[in-house]
Amino acid sequence: MKEVFALVDCNNFYVSCERVFNPKLAHRPVVVLSNNDGCIVARSNEAKALGIGMGVPAFEVADLIKKHNVEVFSSNYTLYDDMSSRVMEVLSTFTPDIEVYSIDEAFLNLAGFKCSLTDYGRKIRQTVKKWTGIPVSVGIAGTKTLAKVANHIAKKSARVDGVPDLTDSTNLEQVLAEVPVEKVWGVGIRTAIKLKRVGIETAFDLSKADINWIRNRFGVVGVRTVYELRGICCYQLEQNPPAKKSLVVSRMFGKPVESVEQLKEAAASYASRAGEKLRRAKLAAGLMTVFVTTSRFIKNKYFNSHTVEFESATNNTTELIRAALLSIDYLYRKNCQFKKCGVILTALVSESRIQQSLFDNTDREKSHRLMKAVDAVNARVSSPLRWAAEGLCQSWQVKFNRRSCRYTTRWDELLKVT
């Protein structure tokens, strides 16, 4: 059977989430900043039109923001994550074969659907918009790479309700000739530069490239991209994402940290957050690596990491914090301005399969109940229970000066209507 893929991509996802709960933002330039309010990570079309680039530091465009009264938000990942799972849930009502590709993208397998694919794509778009408030673009084609191209066209086209379908396209070559090679799925900036050096400028050029040359230069992945552009399906839907191999919690500090106390607070706090994430995924970690780093641009540069092995895999916050504090004792260096610290948990196993060590005398059952109680309380209140080691003031904490409310996950931050 012929393969048919639809790529559904949320338009300016983070901005769209903000707009659902704040209708005044419609038609206005809006941007969302990364952690620590550092860089622009999402822009409304109006903000793009002002020339505000993706990923640029916020201070570089401060003048533009002021002049055009651009609405600025800190990222509200709690909200974006919830809205993302709603969008994916709606999409899964259209086909059981869905691959959640990122927070704002999903591939759907529509092979064997007898209806008009364009109509179906339009129905998907309308339903997601109505149920969740999030606008999406849909592109349909016979391979994932071409579905990406179709989606790219949908976004660029002036017709807002268009659903490009390239499955039986007679003018595929013309379509591909309009797509710059760096926009092709799997072609990174560096690859694009190498390709352009030999005159491969567009997706069309790439689709006509010599397979042997591509194999020599870019390996089998490059070959697959070329075949996919020719309409030969090389990538299937990946419905069972590989089991999580590691879990990372790391953030830049709001301002540089010099004292060992503050560094410990931060590490403890990240360890605590990591514990929460582990428990939510019903996992336990066998190893914890803590790393600290200064800015790369100063005289006293320093990067180091330290790994602790747990006697038996754990997701108990108390144990995680103890390991994090030990690591900081080992890693700390005087007169260093630390910029970032992080906790990486590896050797993850399912919570139910924790191997008890023979000499382990912790009351697992009791600590498990304590963690459950803490998680249950924290799900309900806006100022969560914390371990004392996490500190009270947390002056190193990342800045979220302009975060909107967590409208869908906190009783005390619900949307208000009159």
Place this chain on the structure above:
Amino acid sequence: MVTEVKKVHTPDLSVKHLQSLFVAAVPAGFPSPAADYEEDKLDLNKHLIKNPAATFFVRVTGDSMVGAGIHHEDLLVIDRSIEPKDKNVVIAVVAGELTVKRIRIKSRKITLEPENLNYSAQEIAEDTEFEVWGVVTSVIHKL
């Protein structure tokens, strides 16, 4: 404001309450005659929420809808997937503002009606930016 810590208490872990291994009843004799009739417990979530992906909760401020049993601070359950019909209570967006009102749809004329004599109905002009954000399906009112 700085929170001051006067004393840090450490948990007392000296006593353990472990479940003894042999407390469960040994299944012998007749099985419970009710076992066959077991059903799921009543779940308010299932009762109030038909379409979780499209359901949102919002908090009411003000008293413009008291006649409909919607009070200040009440919680509303909103289902965005429902097509609004005449006389539904809806969350509407009028010129960027969110409001809860009863919608009246007569041929092409749309009116938003409050349920409180102190407020007046609002007819939606053709050129007003207007959108139904979602249909209210339940009110949760604390007594």
